[in-house]
Amino acid sequence: MKEVILIRFGEIFLKGKNYFYFENTLYKNIVWRLKNFNLKVVRTEGRFIVSDFSPNQKEEIIDAIKHIFGIVSISIAYEIDSKVEAIYQIMKEITLDNTTFKVEVNRADKKFPMNSMELARELGHLLLEQNPTISVDVHNPKKVVHVDIRQNGKTYIFYDKIECLGGMPVGTAGESMLLLSGGIDSPVAGFLMAKRGLKINAIHFHSYPYTSEQAKQKVIDLANIIKKYTGDINLYIVPFTKIQEEIHKKCDDEYMVTIVRRFMMDIAERVAKTNNCNSLITGENLAQVASQTVEGITSTNKMAKDLVIFRPLIAFDKVEISKIAEKIGTYDTSILPYEDCCSVFLPKKPVTHPKLDRVEKNEKELDRELLIKEAIDNIEILHIR
Ligand code: ATP
Numbered sequence: 001m002k003e004v005i006l007i008r009f010g011e012i013f014l015k016g017k018n019y020f021y022f023e024n025t026l027y028k029n030i031v032w033r034l035k036n037f038n039l040k041v042v043r044t045e046g047r048f049i050v051s052d053f054s055p056n057q058k059e060e061i062i063d064a065i066k067h068i069f070g071i072v073s074i075s076i077a078y079e080i081d082s083k084v085e086a087i088y089q090i091m092k093e094i095t096l097d098n099t100t101f102k103v104e105v106n107r108a109d110k111k112f113p114m115n116s117m118e119l120a121r122e123l124g125h126l127l128l129e130q131n132p133t134i135s136v137d138v139h140n141p142k143k144v145v146h147v148d149i150r151q152n153g154k155t156y157i158f159y160d161k162i163e164c165l166g167g168m169p170v171g172t173a174g175e176s177m178l179l180l181s182g183g184i185d186s187p188v189a190g191f192l193m194a195k196r197g198l199k200i201n202a203i204h205f206h207s208y209p210y211t212s213e214q215a216k217q218k219v220i221d222l223a224n225i226i227k228k229y230t231g232d233i234n235l236y237i238v239p240f241t242k243i244q245e246e247i248h249k250k251c252d253d254e255y256m257v258t259i260v261r262r263f264m265m266d267i268a269e270r271v272a273k274t275n276n277c278n279s280l281i282t283g284e285n286l287a288q289v290a291s292q293t294v295e296g297i298t299s300t301n302k303m304a305k306d307l308v309i310f311r312p313l314i315a316f317d318k319v320e321i322s323k324i325a326e327k328i329g330t331y332d333t334s335i336l337p338y339e340d341c342c343s344v345f346l347p348k349k350p351v352t353h354p355k356l357d358r359v360e361k362n363e364k365e366l367d368r369e370l371l372i373k374e375a376i377d378n379i380e381i382l383h384i385r
């Protein structure tokens, strides 16, 4: 009996003219994600089938597949030739105990000699005879035995559909630049936008020695965790110390945070544009902290002149964000206590409603272009593979 994994991508992108582009990208993503396993991936009749893998790698392969955006569900199935005797033979090997069940037949191959109703009835009888403790429940069965007779001459027999992440295949929406801090929010923001098809690059601002090597390592670790969903990430580490020192020296204390954030956004957009990104992503969230008031966000927003900024968490509560962080596996790393550069030289009372004229007046004290150029020239690029 040959075991295979059926991959369904549902009908989310079946409608548009770009269907083949989406399907093709998903196919490439699956092949790429499973490149370290010895196996075959074929497309057939609106789904993918993974086969010829070693049984002891099955769980690992399933886990990898469950992380791929664009996949709606999978099933572990037996693949056999579409012959009545072969289907009966498999049914004889199925053992069920103390459960209710039904057999559901889907016959895409209209040349198959029995129709769906007939076959379902016959197979149901067979299972009842063999398994005295089970009973049929057509409305609410605990187990559904699916028999899927495809046009390729093969039949697939399986019980369960395992729900996957859904979303769009990574890459179908182009590339984006995620402002990745070591906190809880930004990795979740990256995860959510990758789910809509964006390929993720990340940028991190680091103020060594005010922030530690561990703080940087934490960001690398976070990138390594979300990589399981997003695919490879180019991580741009920007040395931010000099900029923060200059702001601290020359600008009003209460405006520090606002100005720091504006530098981040400005640099992020420049790096994004030179690296073919079509957008920026942040973990910003309305009213979460002093800098995330409407005025605070408006003042950072102004720095991105050409690219849209996606803020997928803008309306989420922290509890909701934390739940997603736990689900995707970033939470435990995010709560490690290493300082982010935003907490360096933190004023006692940061302004919550920054006035744009005062922000700009403060910034005139700085040689912005020179500071930005120096920072960008000294970026360290890490390839999170
Ligand atoms: P997070 O949990 O993602 O750190 P936060 O609640 O701590 O978010 P802020 O510190 O106000 O929020 O940061 C808002 C957003 O700004 C972050 O979600 C992130 O996108 C970006 N950001 C903050 N600090 C950095 C940094 N050092 N490098 C890159 N981006 C940053």
Ligand code: MG
Binding pocket: 181, 182, 183, 340, 342
């Ligand atoms: Mg933070």
